[in-house]
Amino acid sequence: MVRRRRMVRDYDPYRPVPPEVRDRLLAHAVRAPSAGFSQGWGFLVLETAEERGRFWTATAPPPPARPDRWLTRMRRAPLLVVALSHRDAYLDRYAEPDKGWTDRDEARWPVPYWDVDTGMAALLMLLTAVDEGLGACFFGVPAERVDAFRAAFGVPEGHRPVGVVSVGYPGSDDRRSPSLRRGRRPLDEVVHRGRW
Amino acid sequence: MVRRRRMVRDYDPYRPVPPEVRDRLLAHAVRAPSAGFSQGWGFLVLETAEERGRFWTATAPPPPARPDRWLTRMRRAPLLVVALSHRDAYLDRYAEPDKGWTDRDEARWPVPYWDVDTGMAALLMLLTAVDEGLGACFFGVPAERVDAFRAAFGVPEGHRPVGVVSVGYPGSDDRRSPSLRRGRRPLDEVVHRGRW
Numbered sequence: 542m543v544r545r546r547r548m549v550r551d552y553d554p555y556r557p558v559p560p561e562v563r564d565r566l567l568a569h570a571v572r573a574p575s576a577g578f579s580q581g582w583g584f585l586v587l588e589t590a591e592e593r594g595r596f597w598t599a600t601a602p603p604p605p606a607r608p609d610r611w612l613t614r615m616r617r618a619p620l621l622v623v624a625l626s627h628r629d630a631y632l633d634r635y636a637e638p639d640k641g642w643t644d645r646d647e648a649r650w651p652v653p654y655w656d657v658d659t660g661m662a663a664l665l666m667l668l669t670a671v672d673e674g675l676g677a678c679f680f681g682v683p684a685e686r687v688d689a690f691r692a693a694f695g696v697p698e699g700h701r702p703v704g705v706v707s708v709g710y711p712g713s714d715d716r717r718s719p720s721l722r723r724g725r726r727p728l729d730e731v732v733h734r735g736r737w
Numbered sequence: 738m739v740r741r742r743r744m745v746r747d748y749d750p751y752r753p754v755p756p757e758v759r760d761r762l763l764a765h766a767v768r769a770p771s772a773g774f775s776q777g778w779g780f781l782v783l784e785t786a787e788e789r790g791r792f793w794t795a796t797a798p799p800p801p802a803r804p805d806r807w808l809t810r811m812r813r814a815p816l817l818v819v820a821l822s823h824r825d826a827y828l829d830r831y832a833e834p835d836k837g838w839t840d841r842d843e844a845r846w847p848v849p850y851w852d853v854d855t856g857m858a859a860l861l862m863l864l865t866a867v868d869e870g871l872g873a874c875f876f877g878v879p880a881e882r883v884d885a886f887r888a889a890f891g892v893p894e895g896h897r898p899v900g901v902v903s904v905g906y907p908g909s910d911d912r913r914s915p916s917l918r919r920g921r922r923p924l925d926e927v928v929h930r931g932r933w
Contacts, residue, residue: 542738543765543861567928569739571921573860574875578916585929592931626848639915651880652822652899656848657856664769664857665739668864679770684847695933703848719835720774725767732763733781735788737891 542672549676551614551712558620558708562673563588566622566666566708573662576654577640581630582662583700585623593621596705599693600686614714615678618707623682623690624663625700626655659703666706676711679704738868745872746912747810748905754816758869759784762818762904765865769858772850773836777826778858779896781819789817792901795889796882810910811874814903819878819886820859821896822851855899862902872907875900 563586570584587593597616631654632645642649663679670677682690682702690702759782766780783789793812824843827850831838838845859875866873878886878898886898 543768543865546768546770548770567924571924571927572739572742574742574744574863576877578914578919580922580927583927583929583933585933587931589931649880651877651883652852652897653849654877656853657899660853660856661860664860667770669739681772681847681850684845687847694929697933700933701848703853718774723774726776728763728767731767731776731779733779733890735783735785737779737781737893737896 542668546667546671548678548718549711549715550611550678550718551715552617552619552676552707552709553712554617554619556619556710557588558675562670562675563620563708565673566669566706569665569669570622570624570662573658573665575658576631577634579631579634579655579658581627581634581655582659583625583627584662585625585694585696587621587623588619593618595693596621596623596690599689600682614712614716615680615707617712618678618709620708622666622706622708624659624666624703624706625696626653626659626703627700628653628655629699631655656701656703663704663706666708670706670708675708676715677706677708679706681705738864742864742867744874744914745907746807746874746914747908747910748813748815748872748903749908750813750815752815752906754871754904758866758871759816759904761869762862762865762902765861766818766820766858769854769861771854772827773830775827775830775851775854777823777830777851778855779821779823780858781821781890781892783817783819784815789814791889792817792819792886795885796878810908810912811876811903813908814874814905816904818862818902818904820855820862820899820902821892822849822855822899823896824849824851825895827851852897852899859900859902862904866902866904871904872911873902873904875902877901
């Protein structure tokens with residue numbers, strides 16, 4: 542499952558994601574770990590053509606950031622799940638008596654675990670899609686479109702889109718990311734044994 | 738695999754992690770997705786008693802942040818893999834011609850994908866450990882100990898420990914996190930359909 546996973550960027554627009562697969566994706570998403578079991582995340586599920594169209598209209602960046610053909614194919618995905626992180630849920634959780642960071646100071650956090658945990662939830666959706674014989678892709682909402690995205694779906698200020706998982710049966714015109722030509726970094730370059 | 742995964746916080750100190758399992762963990766870690774295939778991550782592998790002792794000495798927080806019994810059990814883990822993110826690799830990657838963010842401005846990033854992607858790599862190690870019949874836990878290095886951790890292992894400034902994966906065969910004294918008593922949030926609370 543781990544080795545078979547790769548991003549799929551074209552979808553068969555005539556084959557919807559079966560409801561039981563969609564439900565399994567979401568059931569697995571919430572099995573991601575979360576610091577202090579904060580579970581400071583939310584998942585916005587967009588399935589109808591109207592909902593998906595509203596998403597693409599609000600968020601699609603102007604060219605040349607993403608060429609039209611990327612968008613043309615990605616728009617065919619019958620299901621989008623936007624994974625959002627909720628920082629305040631973490632600050633609140635760690636202000637509880639058993640944690641005791643009552644100042645709610647974000648500087649106590651070496652890493653924004655609200656984003657990391659939500660990313661893990663997204664990865665579990667990607668892996669589940671592979672396991673079910675579907676394809677999926679993970680991509681971000683451009684910073685300059687986040688406000689428009691929130692407005693389009695009534696998302697409150699405190700919730701941040703960490704990324705979107707598009708899901709569907711792979712289309713015939715799927716293309717590998719040109720970035721892959723860079724090659725995978727060899728293990729002995731990224732792994733340090735005993736010290737850096 | 739997804740449903741069986743949970744954090745294991747006690748380990749059998751007499752059963753090391755087989756080298757082929759350790760290698761599979763690392764091979765799977767680098768199969769995580771990364772924005773622009775930046776792969777801005779590093780993995781510090783600590784196996785000998787000396788290496789692991791150095792880690793715990795440098796990073797263990799004073800009580801009562803983590804009770805001694807947490808540390809007593811966690812110290813039995815025969816393998817620690819520290820997953821580190823490298824922000825500059827992402828800023829450099831997105832300044833290349835096909836991305837074109839030549840200003841290297843961090844504000845362009847809606848979310849720190851260097852931390853998110855590295856967290857995904859850590860999750861793949863957690864899942865692989867389960868798949869191999871071992872136990873694992875993911876935990877952070879406290880913000881106030883990051884400098885001491887870097888000094889202990891010669892880690893350069895630009896690399897940030899996103900978290901540590903402890904791995905081993907589960908011990909007999911494993912305890913569930915008290916945080917789990919909070920209960921999992923019901924799906925209909927975290928899932929929003931069509932709009933928030």
